[in-house]
Amino acid sequence: MSIDWNGNETYETHEPIGPGSPSGLPRFEARRLFKERMKNRHARIEMLRRLVAAGGVVLGSDDAAVQDLNDWFAANIEADPENPGFPSSECYSVCHDMALFLGEVMIERHPNLYWEFFTWGKKSVSFQRQVLMGLSTEDPKFRTNIDIDGMVVGSAHEVLGSQGSIPTYGLVEIKGHLIDIDSTARRPHRSGAHPRPRVPAKLLVVRRAVSARVRPPHGAGIL
Incomplete structure (x- = not known):
């Protein structure tokens, strides 16, 4: 890591919030967080700059x-x-700022997109998160959206994994049997399958956006 966080006077971190946590907050608190991020997004982008x-x-x-x-x-x-495999609190903050910036870039390129506080479906991975909506291909039933914050955080996990920083989960008991989750995760998923190749760090954020299978208006590229 080339950034000295202790001696860095140009960057102030967000309040600590990890991936997925807004979904577990009371509605009023999650909405407060969303409004605060929207209000401060330009200041946060300047901090990232x-x-x-x-x-x-x-x-x-x-x-x-x-x-x-x-x-x-x-x-x-x-x-x-x-917590191996998980970004540091400072890097989580950078992820959130990068998501705000990339979201603004996407809105600049496709002005019909807009930020939304997602409240449709408690089982949705985007529940109570800041997402982009307004896609011309939006499905009104599923409320198609782009969770750019989740994509950037997911890319951070992939980068750390490609560098050998892997989370550990230990043993769990299932129907009286102890299962080593970490050992199981390292095995091929099916007989004769090859382990998943390490993903190069380059283009991970862009690749994640494209792999979301959600296209902006008129079939243009997301980024």
Whole structure:
């Protein structure tokens, strides 16, 4: 990690919130968090701009600048020392800021998109999270959306995994039998299957957005 968080005076972290946690908050608290992030999003993007500038990266909305941000992200992400495989609290904060920035880039390119507080379906992975809606292909039944925050955090997990930082879950008892979750996860999923190859850090954020199988208006690329 090239960023000295203790001596960094250009970046102030978000309140600590991990992936998925808004779904477990009371509605009023989750909505407060959403409104606060929307109110402060431009200030947070400016904070991100100063942070990446210290590393020689210019924050911009063109493809080359987005790729530079992606490469910076992959090179600087670090795991929580006490929780392998999970980003540190500072890096979670950067993930949230990157999601706000990338969301604004997508809105700039496709003005019919907008931020929304997602409340449709408690079982949805996007429940009570900030998402982008307004897609021309939106399914009114499933409320099609782009959870860009979840995509960036998911990419952080992939980068850490590709660097060898893997979460451990230990033993669980299922019907009287102890199962080693970590050992099971390392095995091939089916007979003769090969282990999943390590994913290169480059283009993970963009790849995640594309792999969401949600296309913006007129079939244009997401980023």
